[in-house]
Amino acid sequence: MRSKVADTDAARAGARDELVLADRTLPSRLLLGSGGFTSFELLAQAVTASGTALVTVALRRIDPQARGSLLDVLEGLGVAVLPNTAGCYTARDAVSTARLGREALQTDWVKLEVIGDEQTLLPDATELLLAAEQLVADGFVVLPYTTDDPILARRLEDVGCAAVMPLGSPIGSGMGIVNPYNIALICEHAGVPVVLDAGVGTASDAALAMELGCSAVLCASAISRAEDPVAMAEAIAAAVHAGRLARLAGRIPRRLHATASSPFDGMPDLG
């Protein structure tokens, strides 16, 4: 069963099979979080190895002494920057942070995160929906980090989000996709791209996300905290591509019993 999203995406992007997100066409279906890299150099190498075209950043108080050139690094790599609202617990804070991001980075795109507590970093559904509604009304292209709840995903789409970004498992947990049935349900019903966000631990998790019908995968820790982040960036990029191809190819159904691939007719009598 193919999702309408996968098919619409493929049709719109044509033979190159690019990701269409709001008004942008992206050459890669892997989005990268910039958190956790131990140096700008490593981040730059991982960005290149991943082939990504969109990289998230967070907004924090500026330390005049410790100002680096993160934006220069990302600009030099030719990737677009996606500000997030990480660390916000309320719709009010998330909306304010999104506005700061828009002002600082001159983009109306925002990765909306509204978390419920520090231990799980799970989204707070009611605050998230409220913030999404306000930001859409304020002209933002809202990409919400959400739970793997198909109903909430639908509500986020209904209020005008440009994508839905369900978690596979909690941020940084590396537990992969703990409820693939929910991710498949979200993909089946979504009219906007579904981006698997959070939980990827290794390449196979990213491939599974794509096979389930996601349009893209967003990874941070799985790459930045791997033993060799650059090699993992390449591995996950390959997995996203492989998973996407497999999705479009259409997998065989799972069956309880074997189905022979060699015919039984014409067997020689060797008795």
Added chain:
Amino acid sequence: MIYVNGSEQPDAANVVALLERLGIGAQARGVAVALDGEVLPRSQWPSVPLAPGTRVEVVGAIQGG
């Protein structure tokens, strides 16, 4: 006194003057400013006076997400 990123600072005439004093500079890319919780667009940095007691937040992009 004004409060800049949570610390007390001497008054400043406006955001441009404050950013110059902090060594950030008003031309710095990737910077946003909020006064008492409301974003102040860059175009208004030179014109809006900073009243004593104002809470000023100066933010920029860092690695994250």
